[in-house]
Amino acid sequence: MKICCIGAGYVGGPTMAMIAKQCPDIPVTVVDINQARIDAWNSDKLPVFEPGLDEVVKEARGRNLFFSTEVDEAIREADMIFMSVNTPTKTYGVGAGRAADLKYVELCARRIAEVAESDKIVVEKSTLPVRTAESIRRILAGSGKNLNFQVISNPEFLAEGTAVEDLTAPDRVLIGGEESAEGDKAVQALVDVYAHWVPRERILTTNVWSSELSKLTANAFLAQRISSINAISALCEVTGANVDEVAHAIGRDSRIGPKFLRSSVGFGGSCFQKDILNLVYLCEHFGLPEVAKYWEQVVAMNEHQKRRFVDRMVSTLFNTVSGKKIAILGFAFKKDTNDTRESPAISVCRDLLEEQANLAVYDPKVEPATIRHDLALAEGDERVDICTDPYVAIRGAHAVAILTEWDSFKALDWERIYREMLKPAFVFDGRNILNLSDLRKIGFEAYGIGKGGER
Numbered sequence: 364m365k366i367c368c369i370g371a372g373y374v375g376g377p378t379m380a381m382i383a384k385q386c387p388d389i390p391v392t393v394v395d396i397n398q399a400r401i402d403a404w405n406s407d408k409l410p411v412f413e414p415g416l417d418e419v420v421k422e423a424r425g426r427n428l429f430f431s432t433e434v435d436e437a438i439r440e441a442d443m444i445f446m447s448v449n450t451p452t453k454t455y456g457v458g459a460g461r462a463a464d465l466k467y468v469e470l471c472a473r474r475i476a477e478v479a480e481s482d483k484i485v486v487e488k489s490t491l492p493v494r495t496a497e498s499i500r501r502i503l504a505g506s507g508k509n510l511n512f513q514v515i516s517n518p519e520f521l522a523e524g525t526a527v528e529d530l531t532a533p534d535r536v537l538i539g540g541e542e543s544a545e546g547d548k549a550v551q552a553l554v555d556v557y558a559h560w561v562p563r564e565r566i567l568t569t570n571v572w573s574s575e576l577s578k579l580t581a582n583a584f585l586a587q588r589i590s591s592i593n594a595i596s597a598l599c600e601v602t603g604a605n606v607d608e609v610a611h612a613i614g615r616d617s618r619i620g621p622k623f624l625r626s627s628v629g630f631g632g633s634c635f636q637k638d639i640l641n642l643v644y645l646c647e648h649f650g651l652p653e654v655a656k657y658w659e660q661v662v663a664m665n666e667h668q669k670r671r672f673v674d675r676m677v678s679t680l681f682n683t684v685s686g687k688k689i690a691i692l693g694f695a696f697k698k699d700t701n702d703t704r705e706s707p708a709i710s711v712c713r714d715l716l717e718e719q720a721n722l723a724v725y726d727p728k729v730e731p732a733t734i735r736h737d738l739a740l741a742e743g744d745e746r747v748d749i750c751t752d753p754y755v756a757i758r759g760a761h762a763v764a765i766l767t768e769w770d771s772f773k774a775l776d777w778e779r780i781y782r783e784m785l786k787p788a789f790v791f792d793g794r795n796i797l798n799l800s801d802l803r804k805i806g807f808e809a810y811g812i813g814k815g816g817e818r
């Protein structure tokens with residue numbers, strides 16, 4: 364058995380590194396058209412920051428894990444091909460702003476159809492709309508070759524920042540296949556790969572459509588929990604209730620459970636918004652407008668939460684931030700990642716710039732070039748200073764906004780920060796990681812999400 368994975372991104376790289384680590388008997392080649400990315404995977408500075416990933420890659424790379432740009436060769440040699448390419452929201456034409464753009468997936472399928480010389484199991488690892496396997500099958504069948512192509516679905520549930528942990532001990536692995544003898548054989552081949560380290564009872568097998576739909580559904584449910592608690596946070600702020608206490612109290616009900624109830628400035632990341640919009644589009648496509656509207660509200664509430672955070676900052680800062688220095692702590696969409704895709708920090712910073720604030724941004728892992736790109740800053744734009752030291756970012760600022768829950772922010776010397784800020788010194792904790800009453804004792808005017816301000 365030989366494995367190839369097309370797409371060496373946040374999913375392809377870590378998942379294949381884990382398979383290679385756990386299955387030393389299986390050669391795994393990860394290919395990508397992006398030469399710089401492949402070079403980085405072959406270097407000491409991996410393109411993806413994930414705790415524990417360096418060790419996993421170092422153990423397997425060169426032994427049975429390879430990164431390459433030789434896409435055709437890897438396809439030809441493999442028995443099983445994972446498609447782990449990006450599936451962003453479509454920005455043009457029919458379904459723009461909602462539907463998933465499947466052009467990269469289709470290109471992969473066409474490439475496989477063109478160069479394959481033997482039977483292949485094609486695994487959908489990318490997140491795809493339900494029934495994509497049908498299109499892939501048709502494209503593969505169009506090759507006119509007398510080969511057996513089995514298309515199975517194996518969505519990935521890892522979260523960034525905990526990818527290695529999630530891949531080492533997944534809650535479940537989901538594999539969906541065609542309901543036929545050939546389909547069962549293909550599913551079994553992938554079950555055998557995961558069974559190297561995942562307990563058999565955690566490997567779920569379903570039909571292919573259930574598997575595809577379960578991925579979108581899982582993300583919709585997860586994001587819905589955040590939007591639900593964030594909706595309640597707005598009510599907490601005007602009533603004197605504390606959203607952390609409410610979350611704790613409801614989470615103790617075993618039917619609700621305590622996880623994923625952290626109120627925040629809003630959810631980010633490359634998946635939640637994209638996947639919900641994809642679900643919304645599918646519902647509309649299948650003539651279910653009420654269902655579409657229901658899920659769309661999860662995204663609308665998230666937009667509202669981000670905007671509400673900025674509005675609260677501006678109104679608290681005497682209704683203007685024009686010309687004021689605001690320190691931004693954290694730019695990644697969550698801690699322990701250098702990924703900024705759909706990070707709430709992007710919209711918060713853009714809105715503050717719109718209000719003519721000057722920003723000093725510090726993030727321990729995000730590259731300055733990424734921040735400049737995300738904020739669409741022109742060369743020499745002096746409104747945003749990207750700092751490598753949090754104390755420099757905060758010195759002389761009117762306010763600090765915490766936008767990512769990096770642990771290091773809790774350990775900062777807040778007494779020193781208070782001394783070095785303008786007074787009154789405001790803290791807006793968009794992640795509820797700081798103890799507001801301690802900050803108030805120091806002298807700060809401190810605000811959290813879902814908590815009243817200085818009283």
Ligand SMILES: NC(=O)c1ccc[n+]([C@@H]2O[C@H](COP(=O)([O-])OP(=O)(O)OC[C@H]3O[C@@H](n4cnc5c(N)ncnc54)[C@H](O)[C@@H]3O)[C@@H](O)[C@H]2O)c1
Pocket residue numbers: 369370371372373374375394395396397400434447448449450467470471488489490491519520521522523633634
């Ligand atoms: N990021 C996550 O945490 C996460 C988790 C679960 C599922 N997913 C899903 O996994 C898929 C991949 O996500 P990602 O975050 O890894 O994306 P990514 O953008 O980091 O990586 C995708 C890679 O595919 C490459 N690629 C695109 N077309 C190609 C082609 N024709 N041939 C070779 N390489 C090609 C790109 O160059 C890129 O490096 C998406 O469908 C996403 O929704 C992502």
Ligand SMILES: O=c1ccn([C@@H]2O[C@H](COP(=O)(O)OP(=O)(O)O[C@H]3O[C@H](CO)[C@@H](O)[C@H](O)[C@H]3O)[C@@H](O)[C@H]2O)c(=O)[nH]1
Pocket residue numbers: 490519520521522523524582585589622623624625626627628629630631632633634635696697698
């Ligand atoms: O209680 C919470 C939990 C998360 N978040 C935010 O929600 C976003 C997403 O976080 P998380 O889900 O942990 O990270 P992702 O890497 O986006 O992972 C999600 O998206 C992936 C891609 O589809 C799935 O594989 C994962 O299962 C799913 O958790 C981040 O901005 C978090 O800060 C909150 O605001 N409150």
